[in-house]
Amino acid sequence: MQKKKDRIETKLIHAGEMEPRVLGAVSMPIFQSAMYEYSPAASYHDIPYIRLNNTPNHIVLHKKLAALENAEAAIVTASGMAAISTALLAVLSSGDHLLAQECLYGGTHDFLTKYLGSFGIAFDFIDGENPESWKRKLRPATKAIYVETISNPLMQVPDLKAVVKFARDHSLISMIDNTFATPLNFRPPEWGFDLSLHSCTKYLNGHSDIVGGAVIGRKELVEKILYKLDHLGGSMDPHACYLLHRGLKTLALRVRYQNESARKIARFLENQPAVEKVNYPGLESNPSYKRAAKLFDGFGGMISFELKGGVAAAERFMKSVKIPIIAPSLGGVETLMTRPATTSHLGMTSKDRQKLGISDSLIRLSVGIEATEDLCEDFDQALSGLK
Numbered sequence: 001m002q003k004k005k006d007r008i009e010t011k012l013i014h015a016g017e018m019e020p021r022v023l024g025a026v027s028m029p030i031f032q033s034a035m036y037e038y039s040p041a042a043s044y045h046d047i048p049y050i051r052l053n054n055t056p057n058h059i060v061l062h063k064k065l066a067a068l069e070n071a072e073a074a075i076v077t078a079s080g081m082a083a084i085s086t087a088l089l090a091v092l093s094s095g096d097h098l099l100a101q102e103c104l105y106g107g108t109h110d111f112l113t114k115y116l117g118s119f120g121i122a123f124d125f126i127d128g129e130n131p132e133s134w135k136r137k138l139r140p141a142t143k144a145i146y147v148e149t150i151s152n153p154l155m156q157v158p159d160l161k162a163v164v165k166f167a168r169d170h171s172l173i174s175m176i177d178n179t180f181a182t183p184l185n186f187r188p189p190e191w192g193f194d195l196s197l198h199s200c201t202k203y204l205n206g207h208s209d210i211v212g213g214a215v216i217g218r219k220e221l222v223e224k225i226l227y228k229l230d231h232l233g234g235s236m237d238p239h240a241c242y243l244l245h246r247g248l249k250t251l252a253l254r255v256r257y258q259n260e261s262a263r264k265i266a267r268f269l270e271n272q273p274a275v276e277k278v279n280y281p282g283l284e285s286n287p288s289y290k291r292a293a294k295l296f297d298g299f300g301g302m303i304s305f306e307l308k309g310g311v312a313a314a315e316r317f318m319k320s321v322k323i324p325i326i327a328p329s330l331g332g333v334e335t336l337m338t339r340p341a342t343t344s345h346l347g348m349t350s351k352d353r354q355k356l357g358i359s360d361s362l363i364r365l366s367v368g369i370e371a372t373e374d375l376c377e378d379f380d381q382a383l384s385g386l387k
């Protein structure tokens, strides 16, 4: 049985599990049934239906995810973007205004810039590291503030304590995309955030084989978002629920290892003469280090870096590494490498990227669970080929 004092490792295995177990099964079965019989006593709205996010596979995940971040409630969604878009559309309505950190995940950036306007919702970008500048963007209609725990691809950590305080002082709903940190390294509800959003496609599932999302936070808000999700239809399928549930069980083992491995790799890269700059919040040299060390239990598995020699060197390096897979996305067991200028940030002009500090030669690394030494040796051989 799950007790409140259980630590996160125990919760990952036992929180939210069905009691009693289904026919004694140790592993939660997949309930691949779209609809369910109803008893005359049941209210129509209580009958399970996959789109209504209330089948047994949904319910177990909802309870487990809420427990992981010590939140009141949680729901899963068909993708990270379903979580983000549904949450924004549930929290904001026509006439409202949103403040959002300027360096956002590409899909979120596009949703804001291309679609929010058509719903009559206005927004302004803010510099997450500069709280003094936020008040100038505040309007009477401002309803919410939206940030990411660790920004992509420069791995900057906004002033998260200031975000919560600012939201409280001005009665705003505080929303944070916690995908890069995971509940292992940062639990937004514990710091006073109203809503924590995730792409479960990444670390929570961890095996690069589903897309999924989650909304975690205050019960009243999560229920409002669930109601919207029931109608917009971005619901997770039971089979994806099953894979997410299975992946979650090893989250602590994976993320702790990835935290350690990424920190060693960041230090290794920082000491290479061919490397110009390394962005990782766990490096003492990083401007976000002090803040991140206060907020986080670990610094995560994401690194970005620049080589001397620009785009040509970056391309040669990426051609010569043998272990990392050159692929977008992140958070899986395999190490992945991309050049954001050609993938996640391709939609921006080179000038706009430069304004945010994203050079065309920047390489982003999602550290997997391979041996750290093997990865460092691989980077070493690829770097020596650049000389």
Ligand SMILES: *Cc1c(COP(=O)(O)O)cnc(C)c1O
Binding pocket: 079, 080, 081, 082, 105, 107, 148, 152, 177, 179, 180, 198, 199, 200, 201, 202, 211, 212, 213
């Ligand atoms: C991948 C990602 C998303 C979008 O998630 P999908 O599951 O691909 O829809 C949102 N935010 C962040 C930070 C991400 O990395």
